Amino acid sequence: MISRDDITGVILAGGRGSRMGGVDKGLQNFNGMPLALHTLMRLGPQVGEVMINANRNLSAYEAFGVPVWPDGLSDYPGPLAGFLTGLERCETQFLVTVPCDTPLFPADLVERLAEALEREDAEIAMAAAAEADGAIRTQPVFCLLRHELMESVVQFTHAGGRKIDAWTATHKTVVVPFDRPGDARAFANANTLAELHQLERP
Secondary structure, three states, rough: OOHHHEEEEEEEEEOOHHHHHOOHHHHOOOOOOHHHHHHHHHHHHHHEEEEEEEEOOOOHOOOOOOOOOOOOOOOOOOOHHOOOOHHHHHOOOOOEEEOOOOOOOOOOHHHHHHHHHOOOOOEEEEEEEOOOOOEEEEEEEEEEEEEHHHHHHHHHHHHHOOOHHHHOOOOEEEEEEEEOOOOOOOOOOOOOOHHHHHHOOO
């Protein structure tokens, strides 16, 4: 079994927040604390180390007590740039990625991804979850990756690639369904302040 200590977590907080009016999404309040801090507290027990990928307000994120790294690629190129930043700074064999705007993700997310990755001898394990219409859809920003994939991400992004699922399609990827009772809201993300307030309700 992959050890928790062999996994580094990266919280993806480097977006523009354009659908939230351009605010720094990870610093918006969720149940009394910044979204990214809530995410950190949820992810921390699941991994050996945690870092944050952010492109604004770095000192505010650094106050959370973990390393903070901006994208190496310019002009907010998207979450895959955060994958690359995490892989570049990661000192463990595995990296798990989670976004800052999905605060209810499962407390056993990493364990279930790791079990599937090892079982299938895959390079990537990606979460999938039921959405409002009942369809199971992949959640590409929730991935467990082998560190050796860093050069592949470098090549893909430098060639102009930006879509996570287009990159993961080039590697052996196991899709992990999160369809147990209690998983229903786990992957609900907040793109607007109204959606964020909705997630605060039981």
